[in-house]
Amino acid sequence: MPSKDWTVLDFEKPIAELDEQIAQIRRLTQEQGIDRSEEIAALERDRDRAIEEIFSKLTPWDRVLLARHPKRPYTLDYVRVIFDDYVELHGDRLYGDDHAMVGGIATLENRHVVFVGQQKGRDLKERQYRNFGMAKPDGYRKALRLMKLAEKFRRPVITFVDTPAADCSVDAEARGISESIARNMMDMSILGTPIISVILGEGGSGGAIGIAVADRVLMMENAIYSVIPPEGCAAILWRDPSKYKEMAAALRITSADALELGVVDEVIKEPLGGAHRSPEAAAQSVKSAILRHLEELEKIPIQKLVDARYKKFRSMGVFEDISKKKPHKEELSEPEAQEDQCEA
Amino acid sequence: MSAAAWFKSRVGADRQAVRQSVDALPDGLWTKCPKCNEILFSKELEKNLRVCSKCGYHYRLTAWERIQITVDEGTFKEIEAGLVTVNPLNFPDYEAKIERDKLKTGLNDGMVVGLAEIGGHPVGLGVTDWFMGGSMGSVYGEKVARLFELATSRKLPVVMFTMSGGARMQEGILSLMQMAKTAAAVARHSKAHLPYIVVLTDPTTAGVHASFASLGDFIFAEPGALIGFAGARVAAQAGLIERPANFQTAEFQLEHGMIDRILPRREIKPTIIKVLDFCMGKEVTSDAE
């Protein structure tokens, strides 16, 4: 039954129940040969209205659940729809091949591109194989190796971000997980080829930004982008892990927040009810957004592109400069705060 | 300007007294080593650069203390001191915590940047204070970026002392972006063939360790410093149980090839000078402005 299905979120239950009713009538129609299409159409309208209503009231925590939805399309589900002739390439040439980070060469319409991204697993076995989408230094170094291939052969880079975090185990630390992420950000900032990153699901902290220093950063409507998972942040900052919902709101991790804060350039709308209800349509939306941005980026000379990329990340952050306050005639009057709010 | 005069001008005598009381016994003459419990004569401890003479424990230093033992006397000129934190996310209690640490440290942010000379070499210098756990928010990242940009335009090396628990959680995703911002600033400095020397001090973790702190041409660390990717509390959250005794220490990082040398505090300045001599040579040091 849908209500006991662990792949259905609590707030999705009314939708799942209507889905089940529709499916049941369809089965009966087939078995009994009676036309009940009007009834089905009415139920489908009800269901779509329910989805719209539920999705108009989603809390930031609900978005977290959607970003981590067990049925959400993962990186390679997008790759299959978006690219043709994807040839996966393995290994960092230093230590090993990280299964949490995938990448290779592919074609996108009439272009050759390099693709890299984190890959999560669907079932328990695959999840372990993919290390829950948490890449180790080997993964970040593989990604950088492939991006440098792209630079060498003047092909654009597309990266897909979907990771709870980078791996922080003892062997990740021993091989320099910090260094690998830092190096990726540094080298991506001067990489001589266009880069587009798409936050597909979880944009988890350093694990995400380690492959997301791009000319254009796009974000799925129900993805999250955060410096720390809300559960961990509530435990650390408020010493109360039960306040993860409040923390999800306070951290401003939704796509709308990221857009407003100037951290992403565009939010890609998801199909009604989220990407998992129509993965094919979601992937087509991503594909057309990537193509649109690539067309713009390809017209820009490389040096200009790299300079603009620097300026883009350089201008992120909000602060004031009190040394720049205008000198006032009257000492008594409080100088006006000049907010140095930079936008990408 | 002497250390005392500088400190007085920055924060006033009352705040200096507050800071000193943190680890001093009531009469202020003696202090107990937090590691080996040895009772140490405060003046001797200062003379020993705040390193325990018995067990070698390295006390954390304030930004000013670090500047004082690192630069040629009287050469430090702070820049960008006017950058102050706002509350971009309207995060609960953030302003109050910032105000508390402003009072405690006399600083506007944990990152203090400026120009100085070390062994006669003009450098861009970054040092950190324990302000909001040394965490990197917008002001911190901006100061690092501006330091590297100034150093690039003036053809100066950068010497950076790090001490940070990671990204400033109260600034959310904007803090994460400071990692990219600082790494990008290092890239441009590096492309100009200018040296970047990092000294990792206790603790250097998470967002700072995974950005500009790991990108030095030369990376040194103080003995026993906690250094690693997952912050201590994040690591605890992640349930990392099986780990070697020296996990995430300077010694662990040295063993795994992540740092060049561990330097006891007294050897840091002489080593930096040797590295600067190697990188910059005489002709560069004499005409850099």
Ligand SMILES: [Zn+2]
């Ligand atoms: Zn001791």
